[in-house]
Structures are given as C-alpha cells and as structure tokens.
Amino acid sequence: MEPLYLEATKDTPEVVLDPGKNIFRISQRSLPENANKFYQPIIEWISFFSDAPQGDIYFDFMLDYINTSSSKQITKILLLLEYMANKVKITIRWHYRRDDKDMLLTGERFAKLIKVNFEFFEM
Template structure:
C-alpha cells in the first residue's frame, strides 16, 4: 500500500502516513480553507489502510501530532481521524499517540489531553513539550 503524503501549505499541515513503518504524522498549521475536503482524504486513506491490515499480524501504530496551530474545524476533523485510528484496536493493533506542543502553549497541551480522554477515542498518549 502506498503512503499518504500531503505537502504542507500556508494553512494546512504536512501529512505523512507511512504504512511500512506504521508511523502516521501530522505537523504544522491546520486551518485549511476547506477542512472537510482536506481531512476527508486522510479518512479515506485510513479506510483503505484498515482493509489492508485487518488480516495481518497485529503490530503497533504510532500517531505523531505536532501542530503549531489548529483551528476548531480542523480539531473536529482530527477527532474523526483519531476515532477511526482508535477503531484499529478492534483488529488487535496497538495505537500510541504522541502530542508534541511548544512548552509555553498550555492551551494546545490542554486541547490534546481533552481529545485523547474522550470516550470515543480514549487512546494511550504522551504529551511531549519542545522549545
């Protein structure tokens, strides 16, 4: 299966979901003009990926998130992405999320913690500050 790679734009993050390494990375600024269209391509890829892996030997998927800024609409779609990734656990895949945030951005830290504690997501996560 091919990796999903979307180059960062001024208002949208870089996406690199590598099916070989099982590292799914989203980084940068997320306030695309059409968040639904932008995130739908990720959701579609995840549907294909699930079909690809569901009968494979379970392994670990790492989701590496590093937003400098995320608007509320993107946050809603990120929740959909994480909900879908969380469902991979039904095929016995382990999922771990890394939420990178600038050490002075308490709001972004809080948004990550709230997101991962939602009952429909409830994924193991680490919050890692950087400066």
C-alpha cells in the first residue's frame, strides 16, 4: 500500500502513514478551516489499510493543539484503529508537552472511548 504523507501547515498537522516503514503519525497543530475535508483522505486511507493490516502497529499522536472539529475526526480515526485491533496489536502513543495538561486530558478522554492500548509520553 502506498504511504500517505501530508506536510504540516500553520493550521494542519503533518501526517505520515507509511506501513512499509511502520510509521503512523499525526503531529503538530490541527485547526483546519474544514476538518472534514482535511481528514477525509486520511480516514479513507486508514479504512482501506484496516482491511489487511500486518504486524503490530504503533500510532503516534504528537499534537500541540486540536480544535473541536479536528477532535471529531480523530475520534473517527481512533474508532478505525479499534476495529483494526481485532486483527493486529494496536498501540496508541499519545505525546504531550509537560506543561500542557489539556492535551494530556484530551488523550485520556480518547483512551476512555475506545478499547485499544493507550500509552502516554511526556515530551
């Protein structure tokens, strides 16, 4: 499967979905004007990949900030990862800055929503 790379902008995160290198990461800021439009190709890619995932998957969220509409799209991604966890081992690695308790709490809320292993890392 072809990897998906999206470069970060001032309003959108960097996205790296590369099964060949076993890198699955969304990082930086997520406050796109239209979160549905931005996340649509990401959700489609993950949905397609979820049909035949291979090996253990570690999905890193390294976000500095997410707005409400991005949070809804990330929930969709997490639900797809939960579905994949029936086929392979999935671990969500939620990274947050030491001084950013809001991002830690956001990750903890997501962890309560889905039945996938969550790990938290202070940056």
